Amino acid sequence: MSDTVLSVRDLTVVVHGDGPPEAIVDGVSFDLKRGEILGLVGESGSGKSVTSRALIRLLPGARLGIAGGSAVLGGRDILALDENSVRAVRGGEIGMIFQNPSSHLDPVMTIGRQIAESIRFHRSVSRGEARRQAIDILRQVGIPDPERRYDAYPHEFSGGMRQRAMIAVALACDPDVLIADEPTTALDVTVQAQILKLLMDLRDTRGVSIIFITHDLGVVSQICDRVAVMYGGRIVEVGDKRDIIGNGRHPYTAGLVACQPAEGHPGERVRTIAGQPPRVGQMPPGCRFHPRCPKADAVCMQTRPPLEASGTAHLVACHHPVLNAQEVAS
Amino acid sequence: MNRYRFVLYRPLQLLPVLVGISIITFVLIRSIPGDPVRVLLGPRSTPSAIERIREQFGLNEPLWVQYLYFVKNLFHGEMGRSILYKVDVLKLIVSRIEPTLVLVGGSVLLALAITIPLATIAARRRGSLADHVIRLVSTAGLGLPAFWLGIMLIIVFSVQLDLFPVSGYGRTFLDKLHHMVLPCLTAALALSAVLTRNLRASLLAELNSDQATAARARGLPENQVFWRHVMPNSLVPTINLLAINIGWLISGTVVLESVFAIPGMGQLLVRGIFTRDYMVVQGVAMCFALATVMVNFLADILTVTADPRVKL
Numbered sequence A: 001m002s003d004t005v006l007s008v009r010d011l012t013v014v015v016h017g018d019g020p021p022e023a024i025v026d027g028v029s030f031d032l033k034r035g036e037i038l039g040l041v042g043e044s045g046s047g048k049s050v051t052s053r054a055l056i057r058l059l060p061g062a063r064l065g066i067a068g069g070s071a072v073l074g075g076r077d078i079l080a081l082d083e084n085s086v087r088a089v090r091g092g093e094i095g096m097i098f099q100n101p102s103s104h105l106d107p108v109m110t111i112g113r114q115i116a117e118s119i120r121f122h123r124s125v126s127r128g129e130a131r132r133q134a135i136d137i138l139r140q141v142g143i144p145d146p147e148r149r150y151d152a153y154p155h156e157f158s159g160g161m162r163q164r165a166m167i168a169v170a171l172a173c174d175p176d177v178l179i180a181d182e183p184t185t186a187l188d189v190t191v192q193a194q195i196l197k198l199l200m201d202l203r204d205t206r207g208v209s210i211i212f213i214t215h216d217l218g219v220v221s222q223i224c225d226r227v228a229v230m231y232g233g234r235i236v237e238v239g240d241k242r243d244i245i246g247n248g249r250h251p252y253t254a255g256l257v258a259c260q261p262a263e264g265h266p267g268e269r270v271r272t273i274a275g276q277p278p279r280v281g282q283m284p285p286g287c288r289f290h291p292r293c294p295k296a297d298a299v300c301m302q303t304r305p306p307l308e309a310s311g312t313a314h315l316v317a318c319h320h321p322v323l324n325a326q327e328v329a330s
Numbered sequence B: 001m002n003r004y005r006f007v008l009y010r011p012l013q014l015l016p017v018l019v020g021i022s023i024i025t026f027v028l029i030r031s032i033p034g035d036p037v038r039v040l041l042g043p044r045s046t047p048s049a050i051e052r053i054r055e056q057f058g059l060n061e062p063l064w065v066q067y068l069y070f071v072k073n074l075f076h077g078e079m080g081r082s083i084l085y086k087v088d089v090l091k092l093i094v095s096r097i098e099p100t101l102v103l104v105g106g107s108v109l110l111a112l113a114i115t116i117p118l119a120t121i122a123a124r125r126r127g128s129l130a131d132h133v134i135r136l137v138s139t140a141g142l143g144l145p146a147f148w149l150g151i152m153l154i155i156v157f158s159v160q161l162d163l164f165p166v167s168g169y170g171r172t173f174l175d176k177l178h179h180m181v182l183p184c185l186t187a188a189l190a191l192s193a194v195l196t197r198n199l200r201a202s203l204l205a206e207l208n209s210d211q212a213t214a215a216r217a218r219g220l221p222e223n224q225v226f227w228r229h230v231m232p233n234s235l236v237p238t239i240n241l242l243a244i245n246i247g248w249l250i251s252g253t254v255v256l257e258s259v260f261a262i263p264g265m266g267q268l269l270v271r272g273i274f275t276r277d278y279m280v281v282q283g284v285a286m287c288f289a290l291a292t293v294m295v296n297f298l299a300d301i302l303t304v305t306a307d308p309r310v311k312l
Helices: A048-055 A083-089 A111-122 A127-140 A159-171 A189-206 A217-223 A251-259 A298-302 A325-329 B006-031 B036-041 B047-056 B063-075 B089-124 B129-143 B146-160 B173-207 B210-217 B222-259 B265-274 B278-306
Strands: A004-015 A022-033 A037-041 A064-073 A094-097 A177-181 A209-214 A226-231 A234-240
Touching (some): A127 A159, A234 A251, B089 B222, B089 B265, B146 B222, B222 B265
Parallel strands (some): A094 A177, A177 A209
Antiparallel strands (some): A004 A022
8 A cells, every 4th residue: 555646756836027937846756655644844935835736737826837847646747737637637636625614615605516516527427416426425524414514505614514525525526635735724623633533534444645734743743644844945854754753854844843832831932943934036045944054054055955865765955964863872 | 594584574674765765855846946836827827726726736735734645645556646747646657667667677687798798808818908998998988977878879879870769669569679779778888887897806806716716626617617606706796786776777767768768757757847746756756766775675685695695
């Protein structure tokens, strides 16, 4: 069960502005294995959402464009498909779960019809059959009394139920990959835990692979198998959850982990990484983290560090990686 | 279905509105200098003859007594007798209602038939030449008075091209439609100037909305995203704007029916005012008020139907 479902190589998204096009997603590569939950972690503006939108070729904004790379899913490169074929991927092979279910569901169409709509656009089934399948999916995502709730409008659902409905829309056509873009950020903590459990259950029962985008390392440690940390449009470190959380070798990863408020220490000041993330149009040369990095030197300012192996299935892009536990011990 | 409960009690709320309008029109028309009896009898009338007729129509009673008679008659389904035409006002209105209804109804349908395609083109090809032209024309349309537009349409389509009659109202159904094209077009163009800008703005906002992105993300073609999700959400505010403007349209029939010489209620009202035919003016004003109130009531029902979130 470790075959690769989605293989992204050198994905580059540029923003066309006044000057030369600038890469806001710069050479991103990762593999997603079947039944795996991959966390895509980073601050706002790190390019994690744009990366996910590029995979369904729906970039947020007319000035953004895919400048290169490939994303192979089921033997086909999504980035090379024509518009008609890419529509089959959207909602078909890749289901999208958005951050804010209240604004991402059509308020004047019933929940059931939004699911059935997706089914009818991807499979040639009758109206009645689409309805039956939609009710079945509503039941699978844990919505009680799905026959009746099929005809309910989004505003008649609670926040958590709305996010379940959105997951049901994403699951409508039994996709291989779910992209969940901060799916729990808008929810309160108990509902958040339920949604995370639902996603893990779906992974276990349906074998779906999930790209889980978040800035919340606590959520990452609960749900993810592997983690890719993004900074300034690049993946700076990728590896198993255990390699990243607590054992991260990139100074940025280490900083992120150190910033998590620890449980059981009330009153302690929350630590932060000094400085601001780079803005579009002002991406620093070399390693994009160097202006904020405590270990930066002349090399970091000029040369982009390659993503290199730092152990089994652990890659890090840094000229001066933090020593990991074993190295410190020796 | 309790969202529709307002259908039961809303008419009761509208009653005070109608009472207010009846008082205002009643007092206003009587405060204009002039006298229907003098108009009726002409300049050579004797004071005794004037007095006799005034008594016959109850015009020598105090104002509030006259108003109570008017209200009492309303409850019996009567609006009094026209002083000039010497027939029941209600009969007079019934005989004039058809052209006005066709004019208002036709204008609304035509306005939608113009607005929806134009706003669609402008929004979906934002920044294109078509968008700029549509925006420019609709902005210009806002500034044009309806009577001027009507006269221009007559000059072009009736006088120059001889496609439509200059004025009047036909006898057969098709003939009537033929006569109503230009008046309806005049009102529809003025309406769509307002509606197109509003709908275009709503469509642009909805095209960039999260729910449209989500619809694209589940694989819908852009056309389907537009007609299934963007348009239904955008139409709700436009329906309300249309309802507000139907009030304007109803009063606008006064001008349009004069320009096109249509024997409708607007024309009846204008003549009633000139001849101080109190009963006719009151009757038509009440009908216009009732129509405006009903249209807004209908718009409320439509809004509740179109947007499941709305509770009234």
